[in-house]
Amino acid sequence: MVRKLKKALSGIYVTLIGILLYAPILVLIILSFNDSRSRVTWGGFTLDWYARLFANSQIMDALWTTVLLALGSAVISVLIGVPGAIGIHAMSRRGYRAFMLLTNIPMLNADIVTGIALMLWFVHFLPLGFGSVLLAHITFNIPYVILSVMPRLQTMNISVYEATRDLGAGPVYSFFKVLLPQMAGGILSGFFMAFTMSMDDFVITYFTKGAGINTLSTMIYGQIRKGIKPELYALSTLIFIIVLIILTVFQFVSGRRERNKTYKERYNE
Amino acid sequence: MSDVILQLDSISKKFDGKDILKDFNLELHRNEFVTLLGPSGCGKSTTLRIIGGFVKPDSGRVLFDGTDITNLPPEKRNVNTVFQKYSLFPHMTVAENIAFGLKLKKKSSKYIADKIDYALKLVNMEGYGGRNPESLSGGQQQRVAIARAIVNEPEILLLDEPLGALDLKLRHDMQRELIKIKKEVGITFLYVTHDQEEALMMSDRILVMNKGIIQQEGSSKSIYDEPQNAFVADFIGESNIIDGIMVKDLLVKIQGVDIPCVDTGFGTNTPVDVVIRPEDLEVVSKEEGFLKGTVTSVIFKGAYYEIKVLSDGYEWMIQSVNPAPVGEVVGLTVLPDNIQIMHKPASDDEEVVRDE
Amino acid sequence: MSECRLKKINRRSFLASPYALWIVGFTILPLIIIFKYALTDGAGAFTWDNLLSIFSDVHIKAFWFSIEIAAGCTIICILLAYPMVLAMKNLGLGRKGLSMFVIILPMWMNFILRILAWQMILSNNGILNFLLGKLGMGPVAIANTPAAIMVGVVYDYLPYMILPIFNAIMDIDEDLIEAARDLGAGGFTVFRRVIFPLSVPGLLSGIVMVFVPSMTSFVVSDILGGGKLQLIGNVIEQEFTVGYNWNVGSGLSVTLMIFVLISMMFTVKQKSEGKESVIW
Ligand SMILES: Nc1ncnc2c1ncn2[C@@H]1O[C@H](COP(=O)(O)OP(=O)(O)OP(=O)(O)O)[C@@H](O)[C@H]1O
Ligand SMILES: [Mg+2]
Numbered sequence: 076m077v078r079k080l081k082k083a084l085s086g087i088y089v090t091l092i093g094i095l096l097y098a099p100i101l102v103l104i105i106l107s108f109n110d111s112r113s114r115v116t117w118g119g120f121t122l123d124w125y126a127r128l129f130a131n132s133q134i135m136d137a138l139w140t141t142v143l144l145a146l147g148s149a150v151i152s153v154l155i156g157v158p159g160a161i162g163i164h165a166m167s168r169r170g171y172r173a174f175m176l177l178t179n180i181p182m183l184n185a186d187i188v189t190g191i192a193l194m195l196w197f198v199h200f201l202p203l204g205f206g207s208v209l210l211a212h213i214t215f216n217i218p219y220v221i222l223s224v225m226p227r228l229q230t231m232n233i234s235v236y237e238a239t240r241d242l243g244a245g246p247v248y249s250f251f252k253v254l255l256p257q258m259a260g261g262i263l264s265g266f267f268m269a270f271t272m273s274m275d276d277f278v279i280t281y282f283t284k285g286a287g288i289n290t291l292s293t294m295i296y297g298q299i300r301k302g303i304k305p306e307l308y309a310l311s312t313l314i315f316i317i318v319l320i321i322l323t324v325f326q327f328v329s330g331r332r333e334r335n336k337t338y339k340e341r342y343n344e
Numbered sequence: 345m346s347d348v349i350l351q352l353d354s355i356s357k358k359f360d361g362k363d364i365l366k367d368f369n370l371e372l373h374r375n376e377f378v379t380l381l382g383p384s385g386c387g388k389s390t391t392l393r394i395i396g397g398f399v400k401p402d403s404g405r406v407l408f409d410g411t412d413i414t415n416l417p418p419e420k421r422n423v424n425t426v427f428q429k430y431s432l433f434p435h436m437t438v439a440e441n442i443a444f445g446l447k448l449k450k451k452s453s454k455y456i457a458d459k460i461d462y463a464l465k466l467v468n469m470e471g472y473g474g475r476n477p478e479s480l481s482g483g484q485q486q487r488v489a490i491a492r493a494i495v496n497e498p499e500i501l502l503l504d505e506p507l508g509a510l511d512l513k514l515r516h517d518m519q520r521e522l523i524k525i526k527k528e529v530g531i532t533f534l535y536v537t538h539d540q541e542e543a544l545m546m547s548d549r550i551l552v553m554n555k556g557i558i559q560q561e562g563s564s565k566s567i568y569d570e571p572q573n574a575f576v577a578d579f580i581g582e583s584n585i586i587d588g589i590m591v592k593d594l595l596v597k598i599q600g601v602d603i604p605c606v607d608t609g610f611g612t613n614t615p616v617d618v619v620i621r622p623e624d625l626e627v628v629s630k631e632e633g634f635l636k637g638t639v640t641s642v643i644f645k646g647a648y649y650e651i652k653v654l655s656d657g658y659e660w661m662i663q664s665v666n667p668a669p670v671g672e673v674v675g676l677t678v679l680p681d682n683i684q685i686m687h688k689p690a691s692d693d694e695e696v697v698r699d700e
Numbered sequence: 701m702s703e704c705r706l707k708k709i710n711r712r713s714f715l716a717s718p719y720a721l722w723i724v725g726f727t728i729l730p731l732i733i734i735f736k737y738a739l740t741d742g743a744g745a746f747t748w749d750n751l752l753s754i755f756s757d758v759h760i761k762a763f764w765f766s767i768e769i770a771a772g773c774t775i776i777c778i779l780l781a782y783p784m785v786l787a788m789k790n791l792g793l794g795r796k797g798l799s800m801f802v803i804i805l806p807m808w809m810n811f812i813l814r815i816l817a818w819q820m821i822l823s824n825n826g827i828l829n830f831l832l833g834k835l836g837m838g839p840v841a842i843a844n845t846p847a848a849i850m851v852g853v854v855y856d857y858l859p860y861m862i863l864p865i866f867n868a869i870m871d872i873d874e875d876l877i878e879a880a881r882d883l884g885a886g887g888f889t890v891f892r893r894v895i896f897p898l899s900v901p902g903l904l905s906g907i908v909m910v911f912v913p914s915m916t917s918f919v920v921s922d923i924l925g926g927g928k929l930q931l932i933g934n935v936i937e938q939e940f941t942v943g944y945n946w947n948v949g950s951g952l953s954v955t956l957m958i959f960v961l962i963s964m965m966f967t968v969k970q971k972s973e974g975k976e977s978v979i980w
Contacts, residue, residue: 081790082790084787085786085787085788085790085791086787086791088783088784088787089784089787089788089791089793092780092784092858093802095855095858096802096803096806096855096859097806098817098821099806099813099814099815099817099818099855100806100809100814100817102817102820102821102827103814103817114820115820155718155719155722156719158715158716158719159715159716159718159719159720160716161712161715161716162712162713162714162715162716162717162719163713163716163719164712165712165715170713174716174720174723177723177727177728178723180731183908183912183961184912184957184961185912185913185915185933185956185957185960186913186916187916187918187933187936187937187956188734188916188953188956188957188960189730191734191936191940191949191950191953192731192733192734192953193726194940195730195733195737195946195950196726196729196730196733196734199733210726211726213726214722214726214727217719217722221719271807271808275807275811277811277812277919278918278919282940292810292811292812295810295812295813296812296919299812299816299922299923303813303816307813308813311809311810311813314808314810315805315808315809318805318808319805319808322801322805323801326801396878396882397881398878398881398882417881417886418878418881419881419883419884419885419886420884423882424882424883425878425879425882427875427878427879429873431875431876431878431879433876433879433880433893433894434876434898435897435898444880444883444893445883445884448883448884448885448889492883493882493883496883496884
């Protein structure tokens with residue numbers, strides 16, 4: 076009885092928070108089908124914005140820039156961050172601490188400060204543009220890679236790597252055969268985190284991008300006063316739905332595997 | 345005040361459509377040490393969790409002192425549990441852990457402090473009050489868990505394989521200590537294990553369970569001597585249990601021979617049951633052994649030889665990596681540590697001893 | 701043997717050299733540069749003025765308003781997050797279950813657009829007032845007020861509070877909760893004495909992840925504050941994009957950075973000290 080009441084209350088609360096989280100998303104999705112340029116009036120259902128979206132070269136450019144930045148910065152962050160994590164892991168206690176502190180700076184620092192500091196530094200030697208934004212994104216992405224890989228390194232058996240080396244295998248071979256497979260999960264989650272953070276970033280991009288280019292975020296920000304182009308509602312709805320599908324599939328696959336495990340994990344360790 | 349403190353009245357419980365307990369009945373008496381013994385997955389923990397209030401039975405009643413408590417939440421039951429994984433609160437010191445239940449009962453701080461001291465002494469952990477649970481060994485953590493439960497003065501203490509995570513030597517020590525604690529606090533213990541040796545040694549009464557059904561119930565001796573069905577025989581049958589006399593502390597007489605052991609507190613010249621595992625007995629030359637006997641059979645069991653030695657009318661079972669010649673007279677030795685002494689079941693002979 | 705091992709270790713640590721260079725080039729040097737701007741005037745002469753400009757009327761007001769918003773946002777997020785996590789736990793929504801998914805998913809819609817959607821919801825003739833009207837309740841004039849900004853930042857950063865608390869609470873061994881109940885603790889006591897103290901590390905991560913961005917954001921206040929309500933982030937942004945006074949902008953940034961780092965150091969330190977920081 077009490078338990079039922081508790082469940083009911085929990086359900087209501089979760090639903091309320093859910094409404095809070097999804098209300099604006101619902102609004103945006105509705106707007107993407109609204110046959111009117113005005114945000115406040117409903118002009119009937121249309122798929123026009125979706126059709127026009129792909130013809131709008133400005134938006135397509137920004138999308139391309141955003142995706143390229145996210146991919147590029149995530150890949151380069153992995154290439155620098157993974158060896159970085161391995162190296163830091165091998166350091167003395169003091170070195171390890173110092174590096175982890177430095178790694179945490181961009182994460183603890185406010186985005187606006189990071190963005191401004193990078194901009195002030197870039198203007199000394201680099202025209203602001205795609206290159207400077209890419210450098211900036213790599214800078215705030217590497218810590219995510221390192222922080223996802225480090226826990227794996229700590230639980231993993233490095234001596235296997237050394238044993239492989241002892242048996243005469245070269246460092247490259249041993250790395251790919253022994254270390255990499257063990258770190259794969261951490262690298263993958265680091266990569267996706269970096270990708271997401273880059274896609275999501277506005278502030279740092281805003282300060283380091285200069286005049287020539289736009290990502291989706293900075294483009295939207297620039298349109299706030301003039302009014303948002305409805306094609307952008309269509310685009311973000313599309314992105315949202317694609318991610319929804321990917322995550323649902325992923326959830327379904329991994330959820331199945333998990334379900335049977337839970338009881339066993341607790342009692343039959 | 346009836347002697348029955350707790351009664352499970354035709355309890356049934358299904359998980360995922362599978363019968364875990366079926367029409368299960370159980371009575372616990374005051375100040376009794378009862379053991380639920382059975383293979384993994386037979387529903388022992390589920391039984392305990394129903395008594396503790398963590399699992400609600402699908403049907404049937406839980407009666408505590410005659411009152412129906414089936415729907416009472418765990419925190420309102422005068423029953424405490426010692427968990428297999430200790431489950432000490434990691435953010436509290438040992439003393440704070442022990443004080444947890446007492447603070448909730450709004451006891452005075454003087455009372456709480458006294459209780460902590462008493463409990464730490466009871467479990468042999470004096471001076472550990474300020475330590476963090478994580479800095480303790482497994483055995484020590486389990487002692488704290490026992491102390492934490494006992495200070496609440498429950499009428500029943502539920503122990504779910506409390507020694508399961510400890511190594512053998514420590515288990516033996518803790519078994520003896522648990523019996524001591526049980527005597528000291530004088531409450532009902534319901535103990536769960538799948539180790540038959542442990543059950544035989546500690547309990548007043550054993551319930552052998554399989555697949556949610558009680559297969560047999562009785563004293564250690566009756567279970568061991570007269571298994572009522574093949575399951576019980578098979579599950580119990582691997583140990584040597586023989587009559588002995590506890591001459592004094594640290595010395596037990598078996599088949600007329602005095603043998604050093606590590607048990608104390610049985611008084612002098614007390615009849616006891618002695619348990620020795622087959623793998624703890626060693627075949628030596630007849631001069632070296634405590635006991636002498638004739639090898640009656642040797643069977644190779646793959647990993648070891650099962651050797652039977654007849655001595656003074658009792659057939660000892662020995663597991664050894666070396667064979668022994670059949671028909672030969674050999675000696676048997678055992679390390680003091682590996683001898684387990686248990687009280688005779690609370691039956692006639694105990695009364696006799698007391699009357700004397 | 702040990703010497704040989706030492707060599708191996710040292711050799712492996714060289715793998716971090718590209719990252720070390722990166723840190724020097726893109727973390728340390730930019731910080732030095734921003735300090736240089738903060739400590740010089742337009743002509744390049746040393747001055748404290750930029751740092752002290754935080755105490756000018758407009759700036760201190762924006763700074764104080766930012767602290768209010770950030771503190772309020774953090775507290776509201778905590779108050780919303782705990783019941784949320786407990787409710788999720790109650791409903792048996794496990795770590796790998798649908799729950800995380802539901803909380804993370806909104807972050808995949810562009811956040812500026814989401815804040816704009818809130819503007820439409822909260823505006824004077826917006827969706828909220830429309831719904832309230834249907835229910836026969838008066839319109840609320842929430843648009844362009846601090847309350848609107850608060851709604852925006854709470855909305856934006858709530859997931860960053862829920863996630864770490866959720867992880868910390870899901871890490872608590874169910875046996876500990878059963879042990880507490882076994883010892884006589886009812887629902888609320890279990891929370892106060894066991895669940896909450898053990899969730900503190902998650903709570904502290906949540907505070908760091910919510911307080912800093914909500915204090916320094918300028919987009920939310922830009923959109924939901926109607927341009928009149930300025931957070932310190934807006935002031936700094938305008939020094940760079942409107943006023944073109946990089947020195948003052950850098951001075952304010954450095955002040956902000958020092959304030960944030962000190963307050964977060966304090967939180968993180970509490971976190972590493974663990975047990976002693978539990979107040980209850
Ligand atoms: N909450 C639960 N959900 C699903 N199945 C359960 C649950 N609790 C117990 N079971 C199942 O019930 C059966 C009996 O479990 P129980 O824990 O009582 O066994 P046990 O006798 O204590 O075994 P062990 O010696 O391994 O502890 C097992 O098959 C177990 O998988
Ligand atoms: Mg069990």
